[in-house]
Amino acid sequence: MTSCLSVNPTRPAVPAESECDAMNANLLSGAGLDIGGTKIAAARFDKGCIVARARAETIGQADINSQLDSMAALLQEVGHVSGTPVGAALTGRVTRNGDWMAVNRSTLSNLTGSNLKTLASDRFSGPVTLVNDAAAAALGEYRFGAGIGSNSMAYITVSTGVGGGLVLNGKLLQSDDGLAGHVGFSTALKGDQLCGSGRVGTIESLASGRAIARYGSNLAGRDVAAPEVFALWQQGTPWATSVVEQSARSIAELCANLRTILGLDRIVIGGSVGLATGYLECVSHILLNEEPELFNVDLQPAELGQDSPLFGALQFAVDQQ
Structure with a gap:
């Protein structure tokens, strides 16, 4: 690992x-x-x-x-x-x-x-x-930001929760019931926590800002918020490193799964966690080193930032x- x-x-x-x-x-x-x-x-x-x-x-x-x-x-x-x-x-x-x-x-x-x-x-x-x-956000990035030139792309926001949007062959994917694109409620190999969606072991329950704060607080023995966990991660604190890398590994797993299912040529990462310093590089590093080359995909930060x-x-x- x-x-x-x-x-x-x-x-x-x-x-x-x-x-x-x-x-x-x-x-x-x-x-x-x-x-x-x-x-x-x-x-x-x-x-x-x-x-x-x-x-x-x-x-x-x-x-x-x-x-x-x-x-x-x-x-x-x-x-x-x-x-x-x-x-x-x-x-x-x-x-x-x-x-x-x-x-x-x-x-x-x-x-x-x-x-x-x-x-x-x-x-x-x-x-x-x-x-x-x-x-x-997916549509905004596809038309005006990091998705320009892509044919089929996903936008993944890692913030309070984890969400997503999909543009396939130039068209925003939607469903009558509004569930399409809720990629954060798909499950992860390492997941075992009950998610607010009612599912167990979701990407959101491992990778979101709330999950980072929850896991960080458990390991630190006191209440910590996600920004503090990131600051300590960047200082090399072991427990903070494990929490942030758990989040990034879950998002890398999600990227490989979306690439497998949909044949995406690009994934854009946004959200307050997704755009935190060093986070996307961590996701990309894990994806490159832990997944076979076929399942790698072009990862880009959201160019429109919080305006997507x-x-x-x-x-x-x-x-x-």
């Missing part, structure tokens, strides 16, 4: 917020929302540039109406103009009909499958298009018009 301790991060840091002049997104105007497990972000676009931003913490226990209140407040803050497109990227399942529900109920505990598309369109006095957040879902959500909305 290989170790990542000797791997030096060589890639430049990915910006948390993308620069509009680097994007080929000249036709994007409107608003994007990104509702994740820990934060809600909003951005107003004008001719491909993000011209205003706002963010707030996600309230995991909030019901659908309270979630709408948070979205509305952020759209107002960024100066959204009623009637212009709104694309919302949402953690959890989003059905083709616009129902929104959690898969991992430890993240969003009070959603009841209400039709958010109808409620949001009424609330914001115009059409609102919904898509899963990782699927939106915002670009993708608005692009998805424009595509639906």
Whole structure:
């Protein structure tokens, strides 16, 4: 089993917020929302540039109406103009009909499958298009970021949880029930913990930011958060190294599995954990050294940083018009 301790991060840091002049997104105007497990972000676009931003913490226990209140407040803050497109990227399942529900109920505990598309369109006095957040990020990266030039790619976000989106032969994969792309709920060889999805031994239960904090706290004998675990890993602390490498090994396993099943030519890694200094290099090192060459795949960091879902959500909305 290989170790990542000797791997030096060589890639430049990915910006948390993308620069509009680097994007080929000249036709994007409107608003994007990104509702994740820990934060809600909003951005107003004008001719491909993000011209205003706002963010707030996600309230995991909030019901659908309270979630709408948070979205509305952020759209107002960024100066959204009623009637212009709104694309919302949402953690959890989003059905083709616009129902929104959690898969991992430890993240969003009070959603009841209400039709958010109808409620949001009424609330914001115009059409609102919904898509899963990782699927939106996949589309954003495919059109404007690290996926340019790819035919079939996956986007994997490693953050509070682990999610994914798939673009196959140039088309975003979706399913009627909104489950397609939830790669974090597939299982891993080393997994044995109950996941918030109800499954046992998932990638998310080994690799996510919450999993890193949980395993780290158990080994440290005190409460530690994922950023502290990463800092100690970079200092060579043995227990932190085992926790981070467990996460990276699980993501490398997932990459090899997706390559096997779908024949992907590229996988883009994003999220606060996925873009942490040295993490992608660790995943790549493990994939290269522990998997046969046939199952290796081109790994790239998300070029749009934390903005991938915002670009993708608005692009998805424009595509639906």
